[in-house]
Amino acid sequence: MATQTLALPAQPALPTGFKRWIIVITAISAAIVELIDTSIVNVGLTDIAGNLGVTIEDVAWVVTSYAIANVIVIPMTGFLQRYFGRKSYYIGSIILFTISSYGCGFATNLEMLIFFRFLQGVGGGALLSTSQGLIYDAFPASQRAVASAIFGMGIVLGPTLGPTLGGYIIDNYHWSWMFYINVPIGIIATFLSITYIDKKPDEVNINRRGIHIDQIGILLLTVGIGSLQYVLERGEADDWFDDAVIRYLALVAAFTLPFFIWWELRGTKEPVVDLRVMKNRNLTIGSILVVIVGYGLFTSVLLYPLFAQRIVGLTATQTGKLLIPGGFITLPMFALTGRLLAKGVSPRLIVSLGYVAFGSFCFIMSTYNADASDGDFITALIIRGIGLALVNVPLINQSVSTLEPRQMPTGIAIVNMMRQIGGAFGVAITNTYVTQRTALHRSDLVSHLQPGSPALTERLNAMTQGLIAKGVNSFDAVSGAYKNLDAIVSRQALMISYLDTFRLAGLFFVVSFPLLFLLKKKKMSAEAAKAAADAAH
Incomplete structure (x- = not known):
């Protein structure tokens, strides 16, 4: 037979x-x-x-x-x-x-x-x-x-x-x-x-009737993640919990997200997002690290242009041009990272080097002031580009390397979501921290401006005479000198707050660095790699 x-x-x-x-x-x-x-x-x-x-x-x-x-x-x-x-x-x-x-x-x-x-x-x-x-x-x-x-x-x-x-x-x-x-x-x-x-x-002949639609899971995910993202995006601008909408949506997120987790784990046999994969240690730790990387990436994208334009006085075009050298360095570094991974170099080693590079960028930027040159920014941004090239690819691969092939689609989707949420957290933390630190530093700077101080009097007289020399009458010149002094203090307070925020970002990388050593070292199998491809990111 x-x-x-x-x-x-x-x-x-x-x-x-x-x-x-x-x-x-x-x-x-x-x-x-x-x-x-x-x-x-x-x-x-x-x-x-x-x-x-x-x-x-x-x-x-x-x-x-x-x-x-x-x-x-x-x-x-x-x-x-x-x-x-x-x-x-x-x-x-x-x-x-x-x-x-x-x-x-x-x-x-x-x-x-x-x-x-x-x-x-x-x-x-x-x-x-x-x-x-x-x-x-x-x-x-x-x-x-x-x-x-x-x-x-x-x-x-x-x-x-x-x-x-x-x-x-x-x-x-x-x-x-x-x-x-x-x-x-x-x-x-x-x-x-x-x-x-x-x-x-x-996908040639898809039987959609045979595909279960987790309607409750989709609804909970949409409402919960949408509410959380709104709170993070609009919190600082709307004074956080002083705003009724922020309070309401924070409560919605606090209720729907835990319920979503329960529903996906216990309430349905065919979840829209299979959260059981989070039992995998590499995925859980990798997701945390990806949040930090997303935080650092989006924070630097937000903070560098503000510093360059509001403190140093560059135009938007000049600010953008300084990013180009770092971009040119990033391209070959990505190619090099791919070759190193293909030759079997430890992903954990590559990510560690990238972590050090990105943390160094943050701490270097925290030492700049209003006199920072184009070369200073280019140097820091090149280091940032190297760090991002070394971190992104091996970290994502290592996060999903120990998953079973069938778990790849969910694992990779979770990693991508975490990067976006990390970016949202980064923007929210940066905006809030800059606002709070600016108010604190302004108060400290003003407290050192003692009436009758020879240095203060000399500075005000010099600004007053400068305005008079430009044709301003003496009364308006005195008022203008005080306004200029106020602007100088505000700008200085803002600059120091930016430096503090860069240090905070660097501190996140330092604190999370030990987590890299908890990742299991495993090269992704050909079968798992194919599943990762089939997951379509």
């Missing part, structure tokens, strides 16, 4: 040559554009507020709505890809992101802009979450580290290029071009994705 064998679905051949690099360029471009949009509008909020006739506090919703949509979509990516198929989900997300980008640029009022920014964030979260899987699938298992390094460049370059590009557009064009610039990229990416990206065997 002949033995029958079960025919396995044919695996698609790996793309080679021109097709491989078209897929890689398309995927990495989509990821970079998505990440650029997390920070590009930060330098243009004043212009947007003035053009739409709203306050800075109101226009901050342009940033908040995008971040909330991003962090909600990322952990659900695995489920959404299973339901729609990766290729269809990816192309649909590019189209949504592109149309929403046009809507943002075309917006004539704040409500319209916020609506399209939220939709842009929904599409963008999918681009980030799916691009790595496409890049992974373009390379054989032996070159997964190279694929990770290529994607890692997008993770770092996106937030870095955002303020640079945004500053250039604001200085030379209308703010709407910060969004219109995505449209041609989105159209090209859509065409290339339709033409060159192949469907995987399991």
Whole structure:
């Protein structure tokens, strides 16, 4: 009797040559554009507020709505890809992101802009979450580290290029071009994705009726994570718990997130996010470390431009140009990281070096003052770029290296969500800490300005005479001298608070450094690497 064998679905051949690099360029471009949009509008909020006739506090919703949509979509990516198929989900997300980008640029009022920014964030979260899987699938298992390094460049370059590009557009064009610039990229990416990206065997004939939809889990995740993200994004601007909305949403997050955890662990057999994977030590520790890295990345992206422009007096374009050398160093460092991992160098060693480099950047920046030169910033930013290149790829790989293949989609989605939440925590902590430390330092500085002090009197007289020499009458010159002194004190207090905040960021890296030694050293198997690719990030 002949033995029958079960025919396995044919695996698609790996793309080679021109097709491989078209897929890689398309995927990495989509990821970079998505990440650029997390920070590009930060330098243009004043212009947007003035053009739409709203306050800075109101226009901050342009940033908040995008971040909330991003962090909600990322952990659900695995489920959404299973339901729609990766290729269809990816192309649909590019189209949504592109149309929403046009809507943002075309917006004539704040409500319209916020609506399209939220939709842009929904599409963008999918681009980030799916691009790595496409890049992974373009390379054989032996070159997964190279694929990770290529994607890692997008993770770092996106937030870095955002303020640079945004500053250039604001200085030379209308703010709407910060969004219109995505449209041609989105159209090209859509065409290339339709033409060159192949469907995987399991997405050719999807039986959606056989896929359980965890509606309660999706609702709890959306409400809980959305509320938490709002509290972190808007807390400082709205005086934290003095604001009724912040108090209400903090209570909502405090109730729904624990309930979400219980529901995913106990309440359903087919959770939208399988939290049981958090029993894995590497994933739990790696997620904590990824939060720190996300905190450091987004804090530096926020704090460096503020320091360069408000303390040193650089323009937005000048501030952006100083980021370029660090970006050029980061690219070969990612390639080097990929090669080191491929040759079997310990990921823990590489991450440790990256941790030291990023911590050094924070402490170097904490020594600068208003006389900092372009060379000072370039040196610090190059060290930062090296640190980020050494940290990102090996840390993510090591976090999921001990997971079973079937756990990869959830594990990688959790790591990505943690990076975004780390960034939100970073922005919230930075804004709050700067505000508190500025008030404290201003009080200390003012206490040293003793009336009748010879040094103070001499300084005020010199400023008064300087204004008189410019044609100001003597009465207004005295008043102007006191206003100038107040501005000098405020600027000095702000500068010291920035230095304190850089030290705080460095301290986070120092305190969390021992956790690196709790990660189990295990090279990801070919089977696990393939599952990581199938997880589509």
